[in-house]
Amino acid sequence: MERKIVSRVRLYLHYVSINVRSAMQYKTSFFLTTFGQFMVSFQVFLGIYFMFLRFKSVKDFTYSEVLLCFSVMLLEFSLAEMFGRGFDSFSGMIRSGSFDQVLTRPRGEILQVLGSKFELTRIGRMIQAVIMFAYGITHCNVDWTVLKVLTILLMIVCGTAVFAGLFIIYAALCFFTLDGLEFMNIFTDGARETGKYPLGVYGKKLLLFTTVVIPYALVQYYPLLYVWGRTDKVWYAFMPLLALWFPLPCLVLWRFGVHHYKSSGS
Protein backbone atom coordinates (compact mmCIF):
# COMPACT_ATOMS: atom_id res chain seq x y z
CA MET A 1 0.00 0.00 0.00
CA GLU A 2 2.69 2.39 1.06
CA ARG A 3 4.79 1.60 -1.97
CA LYS A 4 1.81 2.17 -4.21
CA ILE A 5 1.29 5.66 -2.83
CA VAL A 6 4.95 6.53 -3.16
CA SER A 7 4.97 5.38 -6.74
CA ARG A 8 1.84 7.42 -7.49
CA VAL A 9 3.33 10.53 -5.99
CA ARG A 10 6.51 9.96 -7.91
CA LEU A 11 4.58 9.54 -11.16
CA TYR A 12 2.58 12.69 -10.49
CA LEU A 13 5.72 14.69 -9.79
CA HIS A 14 7.12 13.39 -13.03
CA TYR A 15 4.01 14.59 -14.84
CA VAL A 16 4.38 17.99 -13.19
CA SER A 17 7.99 18.30 -14.20
CA ILE A 18 7.15 17.39 -17.82
CA ASN A 19 4.41 20.01 -17.87
CA VAL A 20 6.59 22.70 -16.37
CA ARG A 21 9.46 21.95 -18.70
CA SER A 22 7.23 22.06 -21.75
CA ALA A 23 5.69 25.36 -20.62
CA MET A 24 9.18 26.76 -20.24
CA GLN A 25 9.88 26.07 -23.92
CA TYR A 26 7.60 29.01 -24.67
CA LYS A 27 8.83 31.49 -22.13
CA THR A 28 7.24 34.62 -23.60
CA SER A 29 3.89 32.94 -23.84
CA PHE A 30 4.26 31.68 -20.29
CA PHE A 31 5.02 35.10 -18.86
CA LEU A 32 2.29 36.78 -20.87
CA THR A 33 -0.32 34.28 -19.72
CA THR A 34 0.85 34.61 -16.14
CA PHE A 35 0.62 38.36 -16.48
CA GLY A 36 -2.84 38.00 -17.99
CA GLN A 37 -3.96 35.89 -15.05
CA PHE A 38 -2.68 38.55 -12.74
CA MET A 39 -4.50 41.31 -14.62
CA VAL A 40 -7.83 39.50 -14.59
CA SER A 41 -7.95 39.20 -10.85
CA PHE A 42 -6.30 42.58 -10.39
CA GLN A 43 -9.35 44.16 -12.03
CA VAL A 44 -11.53 42.55 -9.43
CA PHE A 45 -9.26 43.93 -6.74
CA LEU A 46 -9.44 47.43 -8.28
CA GLY A 47 -13.21 47.10 -8.28
CA ILE A 48 -13.18 46.35 -4.55
CA TYR A 49 -10.68 49.15 -3.93
CA PHE A 50 -12.82 51.76 -5.67
CA MET A 51 -15.92 50.55 -3.87
CA PHE A 52 -14.20 50.98 -0.54
CA LEU A 53 -12.99 54.47 -1.38
CA ARG A 54 -16.68 55.29 -1.42
CA PHE A 55 -18.16 52.98 1.19
CA LYS A 56 -16.53 52.59 4.59
CA SER A 57 -17.69 49.02 4.98
CA VAL A 58 -20.03 46.43 3.55
CA LYS A 59 -22.48 45.19 6.19
CA ASP A 60 -19.92 46.10 8.88
CA PHE A 61 -17.07 44.19 7.28
CA THR A 62 -14.07 46.44 6.76
CA TYR A 63 -11.80 46.77 3.75
CA SER A 64 -8.99 44.70 5.22
CA GLU A 65 -11.40 41.99 6.27
CA VAL A 66 -12.80 41.83 2.76
CA LEU A 67 -9.30 41.62 1.32
CA LEU A 68 -8.46 38.75 3.65
CA CYS A 69 -11.60 37.04 2.49
CA PHE A 70 -10.95 37.60 -1.20
CA SER A 71 -7.31 36.55 -0.96
CA VAL A 72 -8.06 33.24 0.75
CA MET A 73 -10.73 32.47 -1.82
CA LEU A 74 -8.46 33.42 -4.69
CA LEU A 75 -5.67 31.28 -3.29
CA GLU A 76 -7.95 28.28 -2.93
CA PHE A 77 -9.31 28.76 -6.42
CA SER A 78 -5.99 29.22 -8.14
CA LEU A 79 -4.45 26.24 -6.32
CA ALA A 80 -7.36 24.08 -7.46
CA GLU A 81 -6.99 25.43 -10.99
CA MET A 82 -3.25 24.85 -11.01
CA PHE A 83 -3.53 21.21 -9.99
CA GLY A 84 -6.93 20.40 -11.44
CA ARG A 85 -6.62 22.09 -14.81
CA GLY A 86 -6.72 18.65 -16.44
CA PHE A 87 -10.32 18.28 -15.30
CA ASP A 88 -11.19 21.80 -16.32
CA SER A 89 -10.13 21.19 -19.90
CA PHE A 90 -11.30 17.59 -19.92
CA SER A 91 -13.83 18.06 -22.76
CA GLY A 92 -10.89 18.43 -25.15
CA MET A 93 -9.53 15.08 -24.01
CA ILE A 94 -12.85 13.35 -24.71
CA ARG A 95 -13.35 14.94 -28.08
CA SER A 96 -9.84 14.20 -29.29
CA GLY A 97 -10.11 10.63 -28.07
CA SER A 98 -7.04 10.82 -25.87
CA PHE A 99 -9.11 9.59 -22.94
CA ASP A 100 -9.17 6.20 -24.72
CA GLN A 101 -5.38 6.15 -24.41
CA VAL A 102 -5.69 6.94 -20.72
CA LEU A 103 -7.97 3.97 -20.16
CA THR A 104 -5.57 1.54 -21.80
CA ARG A 105 -2.74 2.40 -19.45
CA PRO A 106 -2.30 0.39 -16.23
CA ARG A 107 -2.65 3.41 -14.00
CA GLY A 108 -5.59 5.18 -12.33
CA GLU A 109 -7.40 7.49 -14.71
CA ILE A 110 -7.76 10.26 -12.14
CA LEU A 111 -4.02 10.42 -11.65
CA GLN A 112 -3.47 10.60 -15.39
CA VAL A 113 -6.07 13.29 -15.97
CA LEU A 114 -4.65 15.28 -13.07
CA GLY A 115 -1.19 14.91 -14.54
CA SER A 116 -2.22 15.83 -18.06
CA LYS A 117 -2.10 19.53 -17.24
CA PHE A 118 -0.32 21.52 -14.61
CA GLU A 119 -0.97 25.22 -14.95
CA LEU A 120 1.96 27.04 -13.50
CA THR A 121 0.60 30.27 -14.99
CA ARG A 122 -1.91 30.44 -12.14
CA ILE A 123 1.04 31.71 -10.12
CA GLY A 124 -0.04 35.08 -11.51
CA ARG A 125 -3.21 34.97 -9.46
CA MET A 126 -1.46 33.51 -6.46
CA ILE A 127 1.06 36.31 -6.27
CA GLN A 128 -1.79 38.76 -6.03
CA ALA A 129 -3.59 36.63 -3.47
CA VAL A 130 -0.49 36.47 -1.31
CA ILE A 131 0.05 40.24 -1.43
CA MET A 132 -3.58 40.95 -0.51
CA PHE A 133 -3.39 38.33 2.18
CA ALA A 134 -0.34 39.99 3.68
CA TYR A 135 -2.11 43.35 3.63
CA GLY A 136 -5.26 41.85 5.08
CA ILE A 137 -3.62 40.18 8.04
CA THR A 138 -1.44 43.14 8.94
CA HIS A 139 -4.38 45.56 8.93
CA CYS A 140 -7.26 43.76 10.52
CA ASN A 141 -5.87 43.39 14.05
CA VAL A 142 -6.14 39.66 14.46
CA ASP A 143 -4.62 38.26 17.66
CA TRP A 144 -2.86 35.34 16.12
CA THR A 145 -2.93 32.08 17.97
CA VAL A 146 -1.76 28.68 16.84
CA LEU A 147 -5.36 27.67 16.32
CA LYS A 148 -6.03 30.64 14.04
CA VAL A 149 -3.02 29.86 11.88
CA LEU A 150 -4.25 26.29 11.71
CA THR A 151 -7.70 27.56 10.70
CA ILE A 152 -6.27 29.47 7.76
CA LEU A 153 -4.28 26.44 6.64
CA LEU A 154 -7.37 24.25 6.93
CA MET A 155 -9.35 26.75 4.88
CA ILE A 156 -6.80 26.73 2.09
CA VAL A 157 -6.49 22.94 1.94
CA CYS A 158 -10.20 22.18 2.23
CA GLY A 159 -11.17 25.06 -0.05
CA THR A 160 -8.87 23.74 -2.74
CA ALA A 161 -10.57 20.36 -2.32
CA VAL A 162 -14.04 21.91 -2.75
CA PHE A 163 -13.04 23.72 -5.93
CA ALA A 164 -11.30 20.60 -7.21
CA GLY A 165 -14.59 18.77 -6.61
CA LEU A 166 -16.38 21.32 -8.78
CA PHE A 167 -13.85 20.79 -11.56
CA ILE A 168 -14.39 17.03 -11.30
CA ILE A 169 -18.16 17.46 -11.67
CA TYR A 170 -17.52 19.69 -14.66
CA ALA A 171 -15.35 16.98 -16.22
CA ALA A 172 -17.70 14.13 -15.30
CA LEU A 173 -20.58 15.87 -17.06
CA CYS A 174 -18.48 15.84 -20.24
CA PHE A 175 -18.93 12.07 -20.35
CA PHE A 176 -22.59 12.67 -21.08
CA THR A 177 -22.50 15.92 -23.04
CA LEU A 178 -19.12 15.55 -24.82
CA ASP A 179 -18.68 19.29 -24.46
CA GLY A 180 -17.97 21.48 -21.48
CA LEU A 181 -21.06 23.09 -20.06
CA GLU A 182 -20.81 26.85 -19.89
CA PHE A 183 -23.40 26.72 -17.14
CA MET A 184 -20.93 25.17 -14.71
CA ASN A 185 -18.98 28.44 -14.74
CA ILE A 186 -21.55 29.84 -12.38
CA PHE A 187 -20.37 27.48 -9.69
CA THR A 188 -16.64 27.75 -10.28
CA ASP A 189 -16.07 31.33 -11.40
CA GLY A 190 -19.24 32.37 -9.62
CA ALA A 191 -17.91 31.01 -6.36
CA ARG A 192 -14.72 32.96 -6.83
CA GLU A 193 -16.64 36.13 -7.65
CA THR A 194 -19.12 35.92 -4.78
CA GLY A 195 -16.31 34.85 -2.49
CA LYS A 196 -14.62 38.23 -2.78
CA TYR A 197 -16.98 39.51 -0.08
CA PRO A 198 -17.78 37.60 3.12
CA LEU A 199 -20.67 35.36 2.11
CA GLY A 200 -22.82 36.71 4.92
CA VAL A 201 -23.36 40.03 3.10
CA TYR A 202 -25.53 38.46 0.42
CA GLY A 203 -28.37 37.49 2.71
CA LYS A 204 -29.56 34.28 4.29
CA LYS A 205 -30.58 32.31 1.19
CA LEU A 206 -27.22 32.39 -0.53
CA LEU A 207 -25.48 31.68 2.74
CA LEU A 208 -27.64 28.61 3.26
CA PHE A 209 -26.99 27.44 -0.30
CA THR A 210 -23.24 27.83 0.09
CA THR A 211 -23.30 26.05 3.43
CA VAL A 212 -25.37 23.04 2.50
CA VAL A 213 -25.26 22.49 -1.26
CA ILE A 214 -21.86 23.66 -2.47
CA PRO A 215 -20.11 24.20 0.82
CA TYR A 216 -17.80 27.06 0.13
CA ALA A 217 -19.15 29.14 2.99
CA LEU A 218 -17.64 26.45 5.21
CA VAL A 219 -14.18 27.25 3.89
CA GLN A 220 -14.69 31.00 3.79
CA TYR A 221 -17.30 32.72 5.93
CA TYR A 222 -17.56 30.70 9.16
CA PRO A 223 -13.87 30.02 9.81
CA LEU A 224 -13.07 33.65 9.01
CA LEU A 225 -15.61 34.77 11.60
CA TYR A 226 -13.51 32.88 14.11
CA VAL A 227 -10.23 34.30 12.81
CA TRP A 228 -11.57 37.86 12.95
CA GLY A 229 -12.72 37.24 16.50
CA ARG A 230 -16.35 37.91 15.60
CA THR A 231 -17.48 34.70 17.23
CA ASP A 232 -16.39 32.78 20.33
CA LYS A 233 -17.47 29.44 18.98
CA VAL A 234 -14.22 27.54 18.64
CA TRP A 235 -15.80 24.85 16.49
CA TYR A 236 -16.20 27.40 13.69
CA ALA A 237 -12.45 27.01 13.24
CA PHE A 238 -12.95 23.41 12.22
CA MET A 239 -15.80 24.06 9.79
CA PRO A 240 -13.51 23.60 6.76
CA LEU A 241 -13.20 19.91 7.66
CA LEU A 242 -16.96 19.55 7.25
CA ALA A 243 -16.65 20.71 3.66
CA LEU A 244 -14.59 17.66 2.85
CA TRP A 245 -17.75 15.65 2.20
CA PHE A 246 -18.18 17.55 -1.04
CA PRO A 247 -15.49 15.98 -3.25
CA LEU A 248 -16.85 12.49 -2.47
CA PRO A 249 -20.09 12.63 -4.48
CA CYS A 250 -18.09 14.36 -7.20
CA LEU A 251 -15.79 11.37 -7.37
CA VAL A 252 -18.79 9.03 -7.41
CA LEU A 253 -20.23 10.95 -10.36
CA TRP A 254 -16.86 10.71 -12.07
CA ARG A 255 -16.72 6.91 -11.51
CA PHE A 256 -20.23 6.65 -12.89
CA GLY A 257 -19.18 8.65 -15.94
CA VAL A 258 -16.12 6.49 -16.56
CA HIS A 259 -18.26 3.34 -16.46
CA HIS A 260 -20.65 4.79 -18.98
CA TYR A 261 -17.97 6.21 -21.21
CA LYS A 262 -18.37 5.61 -24.90
CA SER A 263 -15.58 6.85 -27.04
CA SER A 264 -16.48 9.72 -29.33
CA GLY A 265 -14.68 7.76 -32.02
CA SER A 266 -12.11 10.35 -32.94
Add this chain to the structure above:
Amino acid sequence: MKKYLSFFRVRFLMGLQYRVAALAGIATQFAWGFLEIMALKAFYETDASVYPMTFQATVSYVWLQQAFLAFFASWMVDTELFDMILNGNIAYELCRPVRIYSLMASRNLANRVSRAVLRCLPILVVAFFLPQPYRMGAPQGIVHFLFFLVAMVLGLFVSVAFFMFVYVLAFYTISPQGLRIVFVSLVEYLSGGVIPLPFFPEKVLRVVELLPFAAMQNVPLRIYGGDMEGAEMLRALGLQLFWLVALVAIGSALCRKAERRVALQGG
Protein backbone atom coordinates in the same frame (compact mmCIF):
# COMPACT_ATOMS: atom_id res chain seq x y z
CA MET B 1 -21.26 48.46 -49.58
CA LYS B 2 -23.33 45.58 -50.84
CA LYS B 3 -20.53 43.05 -50.54
CA TYR B 4 -19.91 44.00 -46.91
CA LEU B 5 -23.60 43.60 -46.21
CA SER B 6 -23.50 40.09 -47.59
CA PHE B 7 -20.40 39.29 -45.50
CA PHE B 8 -22.39 40.52 -42.56
CA ARG B 9 -25.36 38.35 -43.53
CA VAL B 10 -23.29 35.16 -43.91
CA ARG B 11 -21.60 35.64 -40.56
CA PHE B 12 -24.83 36.59 -38.90
CA LEU B 13 -26.63 33.46 -40.08
CA MET B 14 -23.66 31.36 -39.03
CA GLY B 15 -23.79 32.85 -35.55
CA LEU B 16 -27.48 32.04 -35.27
CA GLN B 17 -26.68 28.32 -35.61
CA TYR B 18 -25.33 28.05 -32.08
CA ARG B 19 -28.65 27.90 -30.31
CA VAL B 20 -27.84 25.41 -27.57
CA ALA B 21 -24.74 27.35 -26.69
CA ALA B 22 -26.94 30.43 -26.47
CA LEU B 23 -29.30 28.68 -24.07
CA ALA B 24 -26.44 27.76 -21.77
CA GLY B 25 -25.15 31.29 -22.11
CA ILE B 26 -28.50 32.76 -21.11
CA ALA B 27 -28.62 30.68 -17.94
CA THR B 28 -25.07 31.65 -17.06
CA GLN B 29 -25.65 35.33 -17.65
CA PHE B 30 -28.75 35.21 -15.52
CA ALA B 31 -26.88 33.83 -12.58
CA TRP B 32 -24.14 36.40 -13.07
CA GLY B 33 -26.68 39.19 -13.11
CA PHE B 34 -28.15 37.98 -9.84
CA LEU B 35 -24.76 37.69 -8.16
CA GLU B 36 -23.80 41.17 -9.30
CA ILE B 37 -27.04 42.75 -8.09
CA MET B 38 -26.72 40.94 -4.77
CA ALA B 39 -23.27 42.43 -4.22
CA LEU B 40 -24.46 45.92 -5.16
CA LYS B 41 -27.46 45.49 -2.88
CA ALA B 42 -25.18 44.70 0.03
CA PHE B 43 -23.41 48.02 -0.51
CA TYR B 44 -26.67 49.87 -0.98
CA GLU B 45 -28.05 48.52 2.28
CA THR B 46 -24.84 49.42 4.08
CA ASP B 47 -24.89 53.09 3.17
CA ALA B 48 -27.42 54.38 0.65
CA SER B 49 -26.26 57.99 1.06
CA VAL B 50 -22.98 57.48 -0.81
CA TYR B 51 -24.45 55.17 -3.42
CA PRO B 52 -23.88 57.14 -6.65
CA MET B 53 -26.90 56.03 -8.70
CA THR B 54 -30.46 55.08 -7.85
CA PHE B 55 -30.63 51.42 -7.01
CA GLN B 56 -33.19 50.83 -9.75
CA ALA B 57 -30.80 52.35 -12.30
CA THR B 58 -28.03 49.93 -11.29
CA VAL B 59 -30.38 46.97 -11.55
CA SER B 60 -31.35 47.98 -15.09
CA TYR B 61 -27.67 48.59 -15.83
CA VAL B 62 -26.75 45.06 -14.77
CA TRP B 63 -29.53 43.35 -16.73
CA LEU B 64 -28.87 45.35 -19.89
CA GLN B 65 -25.20 44.57 -19.52
CA GLN B 66 -25.93 40.85 -19.29
CA ALA B 67 -28.45 40.92 -22.13
CA PHE B 68 -26.11 42.76 -24.48
CA LEU B 69 -22.91 41.20 -23.21
CA ALA B 70 -21.94 40.19 -26.73
CA PHE B 71 -22.03 43.82 -27.90
CA PHE B 72 -19.39 45.00 -25.51
CA ALA B 73 -17.58 42.02 -23.96
CA SER B 74 -13.92 42.63 -24.52
CA TRP B 75 -12.90 39.00 -24.10
CA MET B 76 -15.16 38.01 -26.96
CA VAL B 77 -12.51 38.94 -29.48
CA ASP B 78 -12.60 37.08 -32.73
CA THR B 79 -9.51 34.90 -32.37
CA GLU B 80 -10.02 33.74 -35.95
CA LEU B 81 -8.81 37.10 -37.16
CA PHE B 82 -5.71 36.93 -35.01
CA ASP B 83 -5.08 33.40 -36.25
CA MET B 84 -5.48 34.52 -39.84
CA ILE B 85 -2.91 37.22 -39.29
CA LEU B 86 -0.60 34.79 -37.52
CA ASN B 87 -0.81 31.83 -39.90
CA GLY B 88 -0.81 33.86 -43.05
CA ASN B 89 -4.28 32.95 -44.29
CA ILE B 90 -4.93 36.66 -44.37
CA ALA B 91 -3.20 36.48 -47.77
CA TYR B 92 -6.36 34.97 -49.27
CA GLU B 93 -8.40 37.79 -47.88
CA LEU B 94 -5.95 40.29 -49.28
CA CYS B 95 -6.44 38.82 -52.76
CA ARG B 96 -10.13 39.62 -52.74
CA PRO B 97 -11.31 42.87 -54.24
CA VAL B 98 -12.48 44.18 -50.88
CA ARG B 99 -11.11 46.52 -48.30
CA ILE B 100 -9.67 44.39 -45.55
CA TYR B 101 -10.68 46.84 -42.84
CA SER B 102 -14.34 46.91 -43.83
CA LEU B 103 -14.35 43.15 -44.30
CA MET B 104 -13.03 42.47 -40.82
CA ALA B 105 -15.29 45.10 -39.30
CA SER B 106 -18.43 43.62 -40.84
CA ARG B 107 -17.45 40.11 -39.68
CA ASN B 108 -16.86 41.36 -36.20
CA LEU B 109 -20.09 43.29 -36.10
CA ALA B 110 -22.04 40.28 -37.36
CA ASN B 111 -20.52 38.02 -34.70
CA ARG B 112 -21.51 40.36 -31.94
CA VAL B 113 -24.99 41.13 -33.23
CA SER B 114 -25.92 37.49 -33.87
CA ARG B 115 -24.81 36.47 -30.39
CA ALA B 116 -26.73 39.29 -28.78
CA VAL B 117 -29.90 38.69 -30.81
CA LEU B 118 -30.15 35.14 -29.54
CA ARG B 119 -29.55 36.09 -25.95
CA CYS B 120 -30.96 39.50 -25.23
CA LEU B 121 -34.71 38.94 -25.48
CA PRO B 122 -35.11 35.98 -23.09
CA ILE B 123 -32.91 37.70 -20.53
CA LEU B 124 -34.77 41.00 -20.75
CA VAL B 125 -38.24 39.46 -20.71
CA VAL B 126 -37.55 37.42 -17.60
CA ALA B 127 -35.75 40.34 -15.95
CA PHE B 128 -38.93 42.43 -16.31
CA PHE B 129 -40.93 39.91 -14.29
CA LEU B 130 -38.50 39.21 -11.48
CA PRO B 131 -39.54 40.03 -7.92
CA GLN B 132 -38.28 43.31 -6.49
CA PRO B 133 -35.58 44.45 -5.93
CA TYR B 134 -34.22 42.39 -8.82
CA ARG B 135 -36.81 43.53 -11.35
CA MET B 136 -35.59 45.49 -14.31
CA GLY B 137 -37.21 48.91 -14.52
CA ALA B 138 -38.89 50.59 -17.47
CA PRO B 139 -36.84 53.24 -19.27
CA GLN B 140 -36.81 56.66 -17.65
CA GLY B 141 -39.02 58.12 -20.37
CA ILE B 142 -39.70 57.96 -24.06
CA VAL B 143 -36.94 60.48 -24.86
CA HIS B 144 -34.48 58.53 -22.76
CA PHE B 145 -35.48 55.37 -24.53
CA LEU B 146 -34.87 56.85 -27.98
CA PHE B 147 -31.52 58.24 -26.90
CA PHE B 148 -30.76 54.86 -25.36
CA LEU B 149 -31.29 53.15 -28.73
CA VAL B 150 -29.05 55.63 -30.52
CA ALA B 151 -26.36 55.34 -27.85
CA MET B 152 -26.56 51.56 -27.98
CA VAL B 153 -25.84 51.47 -31.71
CA LEU B 154 -23.07 54.06 -31.36
CA GLY B 155 -21.61 52.15 -28.42
CA LEU B 156 -21.55 48.92 -30.39
CA PHE B 157 -19.82 50.67 -33.28
CA VAL B 158 -17.26 52.27 -30.99
CA SER B 159 -16.40 48.96 -29.39
CA VAL B 160 -16.06 47.25 -32.77
CA ALA B 161 -13.94 50.16 -34.04
CA PHE B 162 -11.73 49.91 -30.98
CA PHE B 163 -11.15 46.20 -31.41
CA MET B 164 -10.46 46.76 -35.10
CA PHE B 165 -7.70 49.07 -33.95
CA VAL B 166 -6.30 46.25 -31.79
CA TYR B 167 -6.53 43.78 -34.69
CA VAL B 168 -4.72 46.15 -36.97
CA LEU B 169 -1.98 46.54 -34.38
CA ALA B 170 -1.54 42.76 -34.59
CA PHE B 171 -0.28 43.25 -38.15
CA TYR B 172 2.63 45.14 -36.69
CA THR B 173 3.53 42.90 -33.75
CA ILE B 174 3.34 39.27 -34.96
CA SER B 175 2.62 38.10 -31.41
CA PRO B 176 -0.80 39.53 -30.64
CA GLN B 177 -1.20 37.66 -27.37
CA GLY B 178 0.30 40.38 -25.24
CA LEU B 179 -1.75 43.09 -26.94
CA ARG B 180 -4.89 41.14 -26.35
CA ILE B 181 -4.24 40.58 -22.67
CA VAL B 182 -3.51 44.24 -22.01
CA PHE B 183 -6.43 45.61 -24.01
CA VAL B 184 -8.98 43.09 -22.82
CA SER B 185 -8.45 43.99 -19.17
CA LEU B 186 -8.12 47.69 -19.90
CA VAL B 187 -11.34 47.88 -21.88
CA GLU B 188 -13.24 45.70 -19.46
CA TYR B 189 -12.36 47.84 -16.49
CA LEU B 190 -12.45 51.34 -17.94
CA SER B 191 -15.70 50.81 -19.83
CA GLY B 192 -17.59 49.97 -16.67
CA GLY B 193 -17.64 46.20 -17.09
CA VAL B 194 -16.46 45.43 -13.57
CA ILE B 195 -18.18 48.23 -11.68
CA PRO B 196 -20.30 50.96 -13.34
CA LEU B 197 -18.32 54.12 -13.95
CA PRO B 198 -20.26 56.31 -11.44
CA PHE B 199 -18.72 54.16 -8.70
CA PHE B 200 -15.24 55.39 -9.64
CA PRO B 201 -13.72 58.13 -7.47
CA GLU B 202 -14.66 61.53 -8.88
CA LYS B 203 -11.19 62.63 -9.94
CA VAL B 204 -10.52 59.39 -11.78
CA LEU B 205 -13.93 59.53 -13.36
CA ARG B 206 -13.37 62.99 -14.80
CA VAL B 207 -10.49 61.63 -16.89
CA VAL B 208 -11.97 58.22 -17.65
CA GLU B 209 -15.18 59.76 -18.98
CA LEU B 210 -13.28 61.31 -21.86
CA LEU B 211 -11.59 58.09 -22.99
CA PRO B 212 -12.97 55.95 -25.80
CA PHE B 213 -13.74 53.17 -23.29
CA ALA B 214 -16.42 55.29 -21.67
CA ALA B 215 -18.10 55.67 -25.07
CA MET B 216 -19.02 51.98 -25.19
CA GLN B 217 -21.52 50.40 -22.78
CA ASN B 218 -21.33 53.20 -20.25
CA VAL B 219 -23.49 55.65 -22.21
CA PRO B 220 -26.53 53.59 -23.26
CA LEU B 221 -26.75 51.63 -20.02
CA ARG B 222 -26.79 54.76 -17.94
CA ILE B 223 -29.17 56.71 -20.17
CA TYR B 224 -31.74 53.92 -19.90
CA GLY B 225 -32.10 54.17 -16.15
CA GLY B 226 -31.99 57.96 -16.16
CA ASP B 227 -28.51 58.23 -14.70
CA MET B 228 -27.53 60.60 -17.50
CA GLU B 229 -29.75 63.48 -18.45
CA GLY B 230 -30.00 66.60 -20.57
CA ALA B 231 -26.68 68.21 -21.43
CA GLU B 232 -24.65 65.37 -19.97
CA MET B 233 -26.45 62.93 -22.23
CA LEU B 234 -25.83 65.02 -25.34
CA ARG B 235 -22.19 65.48 -24.42
CA ALA B 236 -21.77 61.73 -24.01
CA LEU B 237 -23.39 61.07 -27.38
CA GLY B 238 -21.09 63.67 -28.95
CA LEU B 239 -18.07 61.93 -27.45
CA GLN B 240 -19.31 58.62 -28.80
CA LEU B 241 -19.54 60.10 -32.29
CA PHE B 242 -16.13 61.69 -31.96
CA TRP B 243 -14.45 58.45 -30.88
CA LEU B 244 -16.22 56.46 -33.56
CA VAL B 245 -14.93 58.76 -36.31
CA ALA B 246 -11.46 58.98 -34.77
CA LEU B 247 -11.06 55.23 -34.21
CA VAL B 248 -12.28 54.33 -37.67
CA ALA B 249 -9.99 56.93 -39.24
CA ILE B 250 -6.90 55.78 -37.31
CA GLY B 251 -7.73 52.10 -37.71
CA SER B 252 -8.32 52.19 -41.44
CA ALA B 253 -5.28 54.38 -42.07
CA LEU B 254 -3.06 52.00 -40.11
CA CYS B 255 -4.65 49.09 -41.89
CA ARG B 256 -3.97 50.53 -45.32
CA LYS B 257 -0.38 51.13 -44.35
CA ALA B 258 -0.05 47.57 -43.10
CA GLU B 259 -1.60 46.18 -46.28
CA ARG B 260 1.06 47.82 -48.34
CA ARG B 261 4.01 46.57 -46.35
CA VAL B 262 2.63 43.30 -45.08
CA ALA B 263 5.25 40.57 -45.06
CA LEU B 264 3.78 37.11 -44.90
CA GLN B 265 5.84 34.68 -42.88
CA GLY B 266 4.91 31.81 -45.19
CA GLY B 267 2.87 28.88 -43.96
